[in-house]
Amino acid sequence: MLGPLASLKVLDFSTLLPGPFASLLLADMGAEVLRIESPTRLDLLRVLPPHDRGVSASHAYLNRNKRSLALDLKQPAALEVVKQLLRDHDILLEQFRPGVMERLGLGYEALKAINPRLIYVSITGYGQTGPYKDRAGHDINYLALAGVASYTGRQDSGPLPLGIQAADIAGGSLHGVIGLLAAVIARQHSGVGQHLDVSMTDCAFSLNAMAGAGYLACGVEPGREDQMLNGGSFYDYYRTRDGRWLSVGSLEPDFMQQLCAVLGQPELAAHGLSPRPEQQKALKLALQIEFEKHDFTELRERFAGIDACVEPVLSLAEAVEHPQLRAREVVTEVPRGDGSTQAQMACALKFSDGLPEPKHIGAALGAHTDQVLSELGYSEQRIEALRGAKVIL
Numbered sequence: 112m113l114g115p116l117a118s119l120k121v122l123d124f125s126t127l128l129p130g131p132f133a134s135l136l137l138a139d140m141g142a143e144v145l146r147i148e149s150p151t152r153l154d155l156l157r158v159l160p161p162h163d164r165g166v167s168a169s170h171a172y173l174n175r176n177k178r179s180l181a182l183d184l185k186q187p188a189a190l191e192v193v194k195q196l197l198r199d200h201d202i203l204l205e206q207f208r209p210g211v212m213e214r215l216g217l218g219y220e221a222l223k224a225i226n227p228r229l230i231y232v233s234i235t236g237y238g239q240t241g242p243y244k245d246r247a248g249h250d251i252n253y254l255a256l257a258g259v260a261s262y263t264g265r266q267d268s269g270p271l272p273l274g275i276q277a278a279d280i281a282g283g284s285l286h287g288v289i290g291l292l293a294a295v296i297a298r299q300h301s302g303v304g305q306h307l308d309v310s311m312t313d314c315a316f317s318l319n320a321m322a323g324a325g326y327l328a329c330g331v332e333p334g335r336e337d338q339m340l341n342g343g344s345f346y347d348y349y350r351t352r353d354g355r356w357l358s359v360g361s362l363e364p365d366f367m368q369q370l371c372a373v374l375g376q377p378e379l380a381a382h383g384l385s386p387r388p389e390q391q392k393a394l395k396l397a398l399q400i401e402f403e404k405h406d407f408t409e410l411r412e413r414f415a416g417i418d419a420c421v422e423p424v425l426s427l428a429e430a431v432e433h434p435q436l437r438a439r440e441v442v443t444e445v446p447r448g449d450g451s452t453q454a455q456m457a458c459a460l461k462f463s464d465g466l467p468e469p470k471h472i473g474a475a476l477g478a479h480t481d482q483v484l485s486e487l488g489y490s491e492q493r494i495e496a497l498r499g500a501k502v503i504l
Contacts, residue, residue, distance in 0.1 A: 114141020114467050119295065120199055122147055123177065124217075125206035126154045128276055129234050129283030129311065131173040134204055136288050138176035139458035141467055145200065145483065146174065147193070148476055150181040150504035157476070163453060166472070172455045174473030175445055180484075181477030181504030184215050188502045193217060194225055195487050201228045201304065202291065209239045219306040230294045230304040234283045238310030248312075253278035257315035262322060262333035262341055269335075282314035337388075344391045345383065348424060349399055355407030356424040357414070359398065369419040374401040445469040477504035 119142040123134040126148075138144040148154060156170045163171065182189040203222065205212055212218050212233075219231040233239060236248035254260045254277060255270075264271035290307045298304055316323070321340070322333040336342035339362075348356045361370040367383035382394040402410065407423065414421040423429075430436055443457035446469070453472050460466070480503050484494050497503045 112465060112467050114139070115462060115464070117141040117143075119143070119202055121145065121202045121204060122193070122196060122200045123204045124212075125204050125234065127156055127206070128173070129279045129287070130204050130206040131156065132280055132284040133232075133234070133287040133291075134177065135173050135175065136284070136458070136460075137291075139466060139469075140460065142202075144177040145196070145479075146177050146179045146474075147184070148179055148181050150183055150477060150501070154476075164447070168453075171445075171453060171472035175455065176470050177474065178479035178483065179474040179477055180480050182480075183502055184217070186500070186502045188497060188500065190216050192484070192487070192502075194222075196483075197222060197226045197229065201226055202230045202232070202295075204232045204234070204287070204291075206234045209233075209235060209244045223304070223306075226304075228298060228302065228304050230291060230298065230307070232287055232291050232294075232307045232309065234287050234309045234311065236310070237312050239308045243312075250276040250278045250311075253282065253312040253315045257312050258319055258323070259315055262335050262338065264335050265342065266334075266336045277318070278311045278315040281318060282311040283309060286314040343388070345395045345398055347395065349402040351405060351407040351410060352403050353406045357402065357407070357410055358422050358424055360420040362420070366418065366420045369417050370398075370421060373413050373417060373419065373421075374398070376401055443469060446471050448472070480504060 116137055119137065121134060121137055121142055121144045123130065123144050123146045125131055125134065134142075134144045134146075154170070156173065157167055159167045159169050161168055180192075182192060184190065184193075205217075213221075219229075219233075222231065223229050235244070236253060237243040237246060251260075251272065254263075254273070257278070259277070260270040263273075287307070287309045290309060294305055294307055319326075322338065325331045326333065333341070338344075340346055346360055346362060348358055350356055359370065361367045361383065364380070364384060368377070368380045371377050371380040371383075376397065379394060379397055382390045385391060385394075411423045425433060431442060436442075439461075441457055441459070442454055444452035445455045447453055448471050455469070455472070458466055481494055484497075484503070489497075494503070
């Protein structure tokens with residue numbers, strides 16, 4: 112079957128996480144994604160552990176359903192290949208520092224002249240403008256500069272490194288896909304494409320949805336553990352007697368009443384919505400004392416049938432087996448190419464018409480080079496000549 116984005120053909124020049132996660136979403140929804148990879152500069156994602164049968168599990172996941180064309184972009188013959196691809200690939204995704212694509216002859220203005228319908232998406236740490244545009248960075252740096260880290264963590268231990276890459280994915284990948292699809296809709300009316308400048312720092316700053324609104328409108332500067340949702344109230348994680356944890360989000364009165372009833376302390380419910388910091392602190396301490404009287408499994412079972420917004424903190428192994436996630440089919444089997452399959456996280460989007468079955472895990476470097484060039488009309492002799500000149504792998 113065809114996915115909802117089957118009409119889109121994307122050239123993906125990105126590496127590592129933000130760009131590949133964005134193009135993974137596009138590919139899962141049916142877009143034809145062609146990765147343009149360097150035959151001389153290794154994508155670190157290809158060697159990132161752990162490995163399954165010699166292949167990085169992260170690479171195999173992030174690059175599923177995509178073809179790979181190995182091109183040395185520093186050679187003029189490679190640029191000619193890209194220009195030919197632009198005849199019907201009218202979306203381009205890149206993740207280089209500002210100016211790199213221009214130096215390669217692949218900047219937006221140059222390629223727009225070839226295909227005015229081109230939608231050109233640039234995902235960078237700090238954007239195409241500003242004093243930091245050429246500065247190196249990673250997820251932790253973008254969250255720090257965006258203000259997110261200033262009120263995330265504990266007062267006595269400081270900022271908390273997140274287990275996921277929030278700026279990379281929520282900032283770069285998801286905003287990139289949203290902007291790309293918006294540009295596709297705009298192109299349907301105007302007939303022309305545009306350049307989308309996605310700064311992971313900008314987008315991470317926009318994730319300060321509640322705290323940022325409060326500061327800008329009211330001048331309230333958030334700090335660690337002083338807000339309702341960042342540890343400044345009972346809304347938090349609680350340790351059990353055997354060293355496991357449960358999450359408590361019982362903000363509404365009904366949920367708070369059920370929480371306290373299960374713990375055998377119904378009188379605590381009256382303090383649940385108190386705005387007074389001292390009462391919140393006392394409630395939090397009382398809840399922690401009650402949680403530490405019981406083992407994880409006991410509390411998990413007691414809360415399982417109750418709507419109190421209390422859920423266990425699960426390991427990935429436990430999450431995969433959770434009945435809710437199993438019912439939602441969040442794991443899928445993806446063909447490796449040798450007749451076997453690899454378990455991967457499925458596309459999280461559910462369409463009533465369904466999505467295409469995954470085609471294959473992330474391809475070997477240049478696995479589709481000959482196929483792509485043949486589709487462009489290159490003869491076997493010309494392909495071998497390019498390979499001999501090390502333009503392709």
